[in-house]
Amino acid sequence: AQTVTQSQPEMSVQEAETVTLSCTYDTSESDYYLFWYKQPPSRQMILVIRQEAYKQQNATENRFSVNFQKAAKSFSLKISDSQLGDAAMYFCAYPLRDNDMRFGAGTRLTVKP
Amino acid sequence: DTGVSQNPRHKITKRGQNVTFRCDPISEHNRLYWYRQTLGQGPEFLTYFQNEAQLEKSRLLSDRFSAERPKGSFSTLEIQRTEQGDSAMYLCASSLRSGRILDTQYFGPGTRLTVL
Numbered sequence: 001a002q003t004v005t006q007s008q009p010e011m012s013v014q015e016a017e018t019v020t021l022s023c024t025y026d027t028s029e030s031d032y033y034l035f036w037y038k039q040p041p042s043r044q045m046i047l048v049i050r051q052e053a054y055k056q057q058n059a060t061e062n063r064f065s066v067n068f069q070k071a072a073k074s075f076s077l078k079i080s081d082s083q084l085g086d087a088a089m090y091f092c093a094y095p096l097r098d099n100d101m102r103f104g105a106g107t108r109l110t111v112k113p
Numbered sequence: 114d115t116g117v118s119q120n121p122r123h124k125i126t127k128r129g130q131n132v133t134f135r136c137d138p139i140s141e142h143n144r145l146y147w148y149r150q151t152l153g154q155g156p157e158f159l160t161y162f163q164n165e166a167q168l169e170k171s172r173l174l175s176d177r178f179s180a181e182r183p184k185g186s187f188s189t190l191e192i193q194r195t196e197q198g199d200s201a202m203y204l205c206a207s208s209l210r211s212g213r214i215l216d217t218q219y220f221g222p223g224t225r226l227t228v229l
Contacts, residue, residue, distance in 0.1 A: 004155075035217070037220075043222065044220060044221070044223070045220035047217050047219070091155050091156075095218075096158075100146065100158030100161060100171070101146070101148075101158065101218055102158070103155030103157075105153075105155055106155050
């Protein structure tokens with residue numbers, strides 16, 4: 001079964017520091033997408049970053065970058081220069097059969113001032 | 114802003130009552146998804162539409178749940194004879210699928226259902 005695992009229920013980072021959130025997934029596909037979504041306390045899910053598996057280069061969006069290890073089926077999110085507004089639940093997601101999105105259980109990120 | 118909208122944002126109902134939620138997707142998006150999210154968990158897929166056709170339903174979608182997207186625009190999700198276990202956030206998302214290109218799913222703010 002294709003699954004998404006986030007092994008860190010909670011993480012904490014000091015403002016301006018860097019934090020890495022882990023995600024592993026299981027798939028038999030060779031070409032697929034992976035996503036990180038952020039869900040702030042207001043609870044609207046926001047796309048942070050996406051990675052296409054056939055691209056070797058890791059995706060980057062401003063302070064957010066991924067470390068995509070296809071062979072290891074690992075897709076971690078690095079947040080640099082953390083800001084108070086980064087505090088949220090972060091979900092790793094994998095679209096199953098190009099349709100429904102399969103989400104991990106989430107990592108709650110706290111940013112300390 | 115023409116993002117995904119959902120109404121109502123909150124719904125409190127008594128067990129056994131029927132409820133209906135509405136989702137308005139981003140206007141050019143042909144795919145619309147419904148998810149359910151319980152506290153502290155990631156969203157779980159319920160069903161999705163491509164235009165007006167409902168193409169897939171999760172086993173989570175019992176026969177008390179029905180979804181429609183009659184004109185390929187907005188969608189409704191109805192829950193009949195609500196149970197306390199139905200209490201959750203119901204999320205709608207939309208995307209544009211063109212050929213084999215998978216576009217990103219954009220989420221609405223959700224409808225929080227509380228069944229007393």
